[in-house]
Amino acid sequence: MExxxxxxxxxxxxxxxxxxxxxxxxxxxxxxxxxxxLPEMGVNKEDVVFISGIxxxxxxxxxxxxxxxxxxxxxxxxxxxxxxxxxxDLSVWVITGDGDSMAIGGNHFIHVLRRNINLNMILFNNKIxxxxxxxxxxxxxxxxxxxxxxxxxxxxxxxxxxLAIGAQARFYARVAGNTPKELTEIFIAAEKFNGTSLIExxxxxxxxxxxxxxxxxxxxxxxxxxxxxxxxxxxxxxKDRDKGLILKGLKLEVxxxxxxxxxxxxxxxxxxxxxxxxxHQMLVRLQFPLVTGLIxxxxxxxxxxxxxxxxxxxxxxxxxxRTDDLFFSGETxxxx
Amino acid sequence: xxxxKNSGQDINTLEAVVVRFVGDSGDGMQLTGxxxxxxxxxxxxxxxxxxxxxxxxxxxxxxxxxxxxxxxHIGSIEVSTPGDNVDLLVAMNPAGLKTNLYAVKxxxxxxxxxxxxxxxxxxxxxxxxxxxxxGTLENYRVIEVAMTSLTKEALxxxxxxxxxxxxxxxxxxxxxxxxxxxxxxxDHTIDFFRKKFKKNxxxxxxxTKVLNAGYYYSETLELIPNSYTIAPAKxxxxxxxxxxxxxxxxxxxxxxxxxxxxxLFLGSYPITPASDILHELVKHKHFGVKTLQAExxxxxxTSAIGASFAGNxxxxxxxxxxxxxxxxxxxxxxxxxxxxxxxDVQRGGPSTGLPTKTEQxxxxxxxxxxxxxxPVIVIAASTPANCFDYAYEAARLTLExxxxxxxxxxxxxxxxxxPWKIQSVNELPEIRNHIVSGxxxxxxxxxxxxxxxxxxxxxxxxxxxxxxxxxxxxxADTGNVSYVPExxxxxxxxxxEKIKRVQNNIPDIVPEFADEGDLLxxxxxxxxxxxxTAVKELNAExxxxxxxxxxxxxxxxxxxxxxxxxxxxxIIVCELNSGQFAKxxxxxxxxxxxxxxxxxxxxxxxxxxxxxxxKTHLS
Numbered sequence: 024m025e026x027x028x029x030x031x032x033x034x035x036x037x038x039x040x041x042x043x044x045x046x047x048x049x050x051x052x053x054x055x056x057x058x059x060x061l062p063e064m065g066v067n068k069e070d071v072v073f074i075s076g077i078x079x080x081x082x083x084x085x086x087x088x089x090x091x092x093x094x095x096x097x098x099x100x101x102x103x104x105x106x107x108x109x110x111x112d113l114s115v116w117v118i119t120g121d122g123d124s125m126a127i128g129g130n131h132f133i134h135v136l137r138r139n140i141n142l143n144m145i146l147f148n149n150k151i152x153x154x155x156x157x158x159x160x161x162x163x164x165x166x167x168x169x170x171x172x173x174x175x176x177x178x179x180x181x182x183x184x185x186l187a188i189g190a191q192a193r194f195y196a197r198v199a200g201n202t203p204k205e206l207t208e209i210f211i212a213a214e215k216f217n218g219t220s221l222i223e224x225x226x227x228x229x230x231x232x233x234x235x236x237x238x239x240x241x242x243x244x245x246x247x248x249x250x251x252x253x254x255x256x257x258x259x260x261x262k263d264r265d266k267g268l269i270l271k272g273l274k275l276e277v278x279x280x281x282x283x284x285x286x287x288x289x290x291x292x293x294x295x296x297x298x299x300x301x302x303h304q305m306l307v308r309l310q311f312p313l314v315t316g317l318i319x320x321x322x323x324x325x326x327x328x329x330x331x332x333x334x335x336x337x338x339x340x341x342x343x344x345r346t347d348d349l350f351f352s353g354e355t356x357x358x359x
Numbered sequence: 360x361x362x363x364k365n366s367g368q369d370i371n372t373l374e375a376v377v378v379r380f381v382g383d384s385g386d387g388m389q390l391t392g393x394x395x396x397x398x399x400x401x402x403x404x405x406x407x408x409x410x411x412x413x414x415x416x417x418x419x420x421x422x423x424x425x426x427x428x429x430x431x432h433i434g435s436i437e438v439s440t441p442g443d444n445v446d447l448l449v450a451m452n453p454a455g456l457k458t459n460l461y462a463v464k465x466x467x468x469x470x471x472x473x474x475x476x477x478x479x480x481x482x483x484x485x486x487x488x489x490x491x492x493x494g495t496l497e498n499y500r501v502i503e504v505a506m507t508s509l510t511k512e513a514l515x516x517x518x519x520x521x522x523x524x525x526x527x528x529x530x531x532x533x534x535x536x537x538x539x540x541x542x543x544x545x546d547h548t549i550d551f552f553r554k555k556f557k558k559n560x561x562x563x564x565x566x567t568k569v570l571n572a573g574y575y576y577s578e579t580l581e582l583i584p585n586s587y588t589i590a591p592a593k594x595x596x597x598x599x600x601x602x603x604x605x606x607x608x609x610x611x612x613x614x615x616x617x618x619x620x621x622x623l624f625l626g627s628y629p630i631t632p633a634s635d636i637l638h639e640l641v642k643h644k645h646f647g648v649k650t651l652q653a654e655x656x657x658x659x660x661t662s663a664i665g666a667s668f669a670g671n672x673x674x675x676x677x678x679x680x681x682x683x684x685x686x687x688x689x690x691x692x693x694x695x696x697x698x699x700x701x702x703d704v705q706r707g708g709p710s711t712g713l714p715t716k717t718e719q720x721x722x723x724x725x726x727x728x729x730x731x732x733x734p735v736i737v738i739a740a741s742t743p744a745n746c747f748d749y750a751y752e753a754a755r756l757t758l759e760x761x762x763x764x765x766x767x768x769x770x771x772x773x774x775x776x777x778p779w780k781i782q783s784v785n786e787l788p789e790i791r792n793h794i795v796s797g798x799x800x801x802x803x804x805x806x807x808x809x810x811x812x813x814x815x816x817x818x819x820x821x822x823x824x825x826x827x828x829x830x831x832x833x834x835a836d837t838g839n840v841s842y843v844p845e846x847x848x849x850x851x852x853x854x855x856e857k858i859k860r861v862q863n864n865i866p867d868i869v870p871e872f873a874d875e876g877d878l879l880x881x882x883x884x885x886x887x888x889x890x891x892t893a894v895k896e897l898n899a900e901x902x903x904x905x906x907x908x909x910x911x912x913x914x915x916x917x918x919x920x921x922x923x924x925x926x927x928x929x930i931i932v933c934e935l936n937s938g939q940f941a942k943x944x945x946x947x948x949x950x951x952x953x954x955x956x957x958x959x960x961x962x963x964x965x966x967x968x969x970x971x972x973x974k975t976h977l978s
Contacts, residue, residue, distance in 0.1 A: 105665025
C-alpha cells in the first residue's frame with residue numbers, strides 16, 4: 024500500500040475556496056498544520072474525508088481539497104462513523120468545536136469514543152460560541168461574562184479530556200493552538216493510531232474570548248506553565264527544566280529538582296500506553312501546570328475489527344451466498 | 360401422518376374462517392397461531408394474520424392486560440385482512456375470554472381450557488361469577504375442555520419432564536383440536552418440533568404427543584358437532600412462504616443491495632414497531648450487511664448519510680417519534696442530494712402515543728416535517744407481502760434520483776403476515792445508479808442527469824473527484840457555498856422539480872372494480888386489505904358503480920391521478936387519521952370535493968363500517 028501513495032505538499036490539500044475565519048484566529052494555524060501533516064501520513068488524497076458539524080471550526084472541510092461534508096450541528100461523529108464503517112480504507116477526520124461536540128453533539132461524541140472507530144477528531148476548544156456570536160459554551164468558566172451570561176456564567180464547565188477519557192477515549196492529546204509544529208506531529212500520530220483519536224486544540228477566539236488560554240500558552244510563559252508530556256519521558260517542565268511531577272498519596276504534586284533532596288529519578292515517567300486511565304485523568308485535571316501533549320494512547324481493538332471478525336465468522340458458517348438462498352430457504356411451499 | 364377421515368360428525372365447507380388464539384403471555388399463543396397459519400398456507404389457503412400482545416414485557420399472570428392473542432384468517436378465496444370478527448375463539452384462560460369475547464360472532468364457537476377457570480383466575484379477570492356457568496356464553500357454542508389435565512394425562516408416562524414443560528405444551532393440545540376441526544394435517548408442526556428441539560428429543564416427543572392427543576380427543580369424544588374444510592385458494596403459481604411485513608421490508612433491501620451491487624448499511628435506533636427490521640438485517644452479515652445500532656435516532660440517520668456518502672445503499676428505520684428526531688438530518692440528505700431510505704413504521708401518535716397500535720398519522724410529517732422547503736419522495740407499502748416490493752422500490756428510486764425516500768408502513772402490516780410469492784432477485788427490475796468513476800476535466804459535484812436532474816455520486820476513494828458537500832446552499836454549477844439570492848431560488852425549484860420528475864419513473868394508478876362510476880374509494884398504505892375487501896363485497900352485491908384506487912406513491916402522485924378523479928362523481932378518501940391524504944389531494948386538485956372517512960382509534964378499519972359508509976354514498 025505504502026508504495027502506491029503519491030507524493031504531496033501541503034498545497035495539494037488546499038482547496039480553491041477563500042478562507043473566511045477572522046484575522047488572527049488560531050483556526051488558520053490548525054488548518055495549515057493539518058495540510059502540512061497530511062503529506063507525511065502515507066495516505067492518498069482521494070482517501071481522505073473531512074466531516075464537520077456546525078460552528079466556526081466546521082467550515083474547515085470547505086478549505087481542504089479532499090472529500091468532505093459540512094454536516095449538521097453536533098452530528099459529525101455519527102456521520103463520520105457511517106463513512107468509516109462503509110469504507111474502512113478511508114482516512115476519516117472529524118472537525119468539531121466545544122459546543123458542537125460537548126453540548127448539542129455530546130451523545131455522539133461520547134459514543135464514538137466508546138466504540139473506538141478508527142477515525143480522528145480535532146476538537147477546537149475556545150470556551151465560547153463563536154459563530155452564534157458569543158454565548159458561553161460547555162467549557163466556559165464559571166463567572167465568565169458572555170452575551171448569554173452578562174452577570175457571569177453559572178454552569179460549571181466540562182474538561183474535554185476528562186469527559187473523553189471517561190467515555191473510554193483510547194487516544195487523547197491536548198495541544199495549544201499557537202504551536203504549529205506540535206499540532207502537525209500530533210495529527211500524524213493520530214492518523215497512525217488504530218482507534219478513535221481525539222486531539223483537543225486550545226484555540227484562541229480573537230473576537231469573543233480573546234486570551235482565553237494566554238495564561239498558559241503565551242510564548243513568554245508557556246515553558247513555565249505547561250508540562251508537555253511524552254511517552255517514556257519524565258514529567259519535567261519549566262524554563263530551567265527543574266520542575267517536575269511526583270505522586271503523593273492520591274495527588275500529583277509539583278516539585279523542584281534539587282530542592283528537598285528531589286532528584287530527576289523521583290519524577291514520574293509518562294506512560295501514555297497504560298490501559299488504566301487513572302493517572303491520565305489526573306494529568307488532564309491538573310490546574311498547574313497545564314498538561315499538554317499526547318496524554319493517552321492505549322492500543323485497543325476497533326469496532327471495525329470486531330465487526331469484520333464477526334462477518335468473516337458468520338460467512339464461514341453460512342450457506343447463504345445470494346439473497347435467493349435465503350428467500351427460498353426454510354418453510355416454503357409450491358402453488359401449482 | 361394422521362388420517363384425516365372424520366368420525367361421523369358433519370363436515371361443512373367454508374370459504375374462509377377467522378380463528379383467534381388467546382391466553383396468557385406465557386401460553387405460547389403467538390407460536391400456536393403461527394403454526395396454524397403456516398400449516399394452512401402450506402395446504403394452499405390464502406392467509407392473513409395479526410398478533411396482538413401486551414406492551415408489558417412480563418405482565419402478571421392471568422391479568423386482563425397480560426393477554427396475548429394471535430388472529431388467523433384463512434380462506435379458499437382471497438383473504439386481504441386478518442378479519443374483523445372471529446368464527447372460533449380459543450381461550451386458554453378467563454382473562455383471554457373476557458377481553459376477546461366481543462369479537463366472536465354470535466352463534467360461533469369458543470374453546471376454553473376449563474382447568475384455568477379457577478377462583479383466582481376468575482378474580483384476576485374481574486369476573487364476579489364463572490362465565491361458563493352464569494349464562495354469559497349462552498349465545499355461543501362453547502366447547503369446554505380440561506386441557507391442562509388432559510395434557511398432563513397425555514404425558515404421564517414420560518420421564519424427565521418438569522411441571523413447567525408440561526404446562527407449556529398445553530397450547531399444542533389446543534392446536535391439535537383446531538387442526539382436527541379444520542381438517543389440517545399435523546405434519547408441518549411435528550416437523551417444526553423436530554427442528555426447534557433438535558437438541559432435546561424429549562421435547563419433540565412430548566409436544567408431538569400433546570398435539571396428537573388434542574387431535575384425537577376432538578375426533579373421538581364427539582364434543583365438536585361440526586368440522587370444516589377450507590379448500591385451497593386460487594393463487595398464482597409459484598413458490599410461496601408466509602412472511603411478516605417487517606421481514607419483507609428487510610428482505611426488499613437485501614434484494615435491492617444485491618441487484619444494485621452495493622453494500623447495505625443500516626443505521627438505526629430501536630423503536631416499536633420498527634425494531635424487527637433491525638433484528639432481521641443484523642442476521643445477514645453473510646451478505647455483507649452492515650448495521651450500526653446507534654446511540655439515538657439522529658445518529659441512526661446521520662451514520663446512514665455518512666455511509667451513503669461513502670457509497671453504500673444506506674437506510675435508517677424508525678417510527679413516528681424517531682422520524683421527528685431525524686427531520687434535520689433528512690433535510691441534510693435532501694440538500695446534499697445523496698441516496699437514503701428512511702422507513703417509518705407508523706404507530707399511533709402524537710408524542711409517544713400508542714406505540715403498539717396502528718395509525719396513518721405520520722403522512723404530513725413525512726411530507727413536510729423539515730425546516731425550509733425540503734421535498735422528498737414518499738411512498739407507502741400496503742400489505743405485509745408488498746413491504747418487500749416497496750422497500751425494493753424505495754431503494755430503486757433513491758438510487759436513480761439521488762434524493763431521500765421515505766417509505767411508510769405501519770404497525771398493522773409490519774406485524775401482520777401473509778403469503779408472499781417469492782421473488783428471485785433475477786426477476787426484479789434493474790436498478791441504475793449515478794456513481795461516477797473517471798475524472799472528466801469539467802466535472803462538477805452538482806452536474807445533473809438531464810432527465811431526472813439527479814446529481815452524480817462521486818464516492819470518496821475515487822481519485823480526482825475530491826469535493827465538498829454540506830447543508831449550506833450550494834452554487835448550482837460548482838457546488839461551492841453560495842448565498843446568491845437567485846441561486847437559492849433556482850436551487851429550491853430544482854429540488855422540487857427533481858421530485859416531480861420521479862413521476863416519469865413510477866407506474867400510473869390503476870383503479871380496481873370500476874374505471875368510472877359514482878363513487879371512488881381512495882386509500883393509501885396499510886388500509887388496502889380492509890378497503891379492497893369492503894369494495895369487493897359491494898361489487899359482489901351488485902354495486903358496479905364503485906371503484907377503488909389505492910395509492911402507494913404519494914410524493915409525487917402518479918401522473919394520471921387527475922384523470923382518474925374526473926371519472927367518478929363522488930370521491931371518498933379513507934384514512935386512519937383525520938384526513939391527511941385528503942389534504943394532500945385537495946392541495947393538488949382543488950376543483951374536486953373529497954369526502955372523508957376517518958378512524959383514529961389505533962385500530963384498522965372494520966369491514967362493516969366501511970360497507971355501510973360506502974352504501975350511504977351509493978344510493
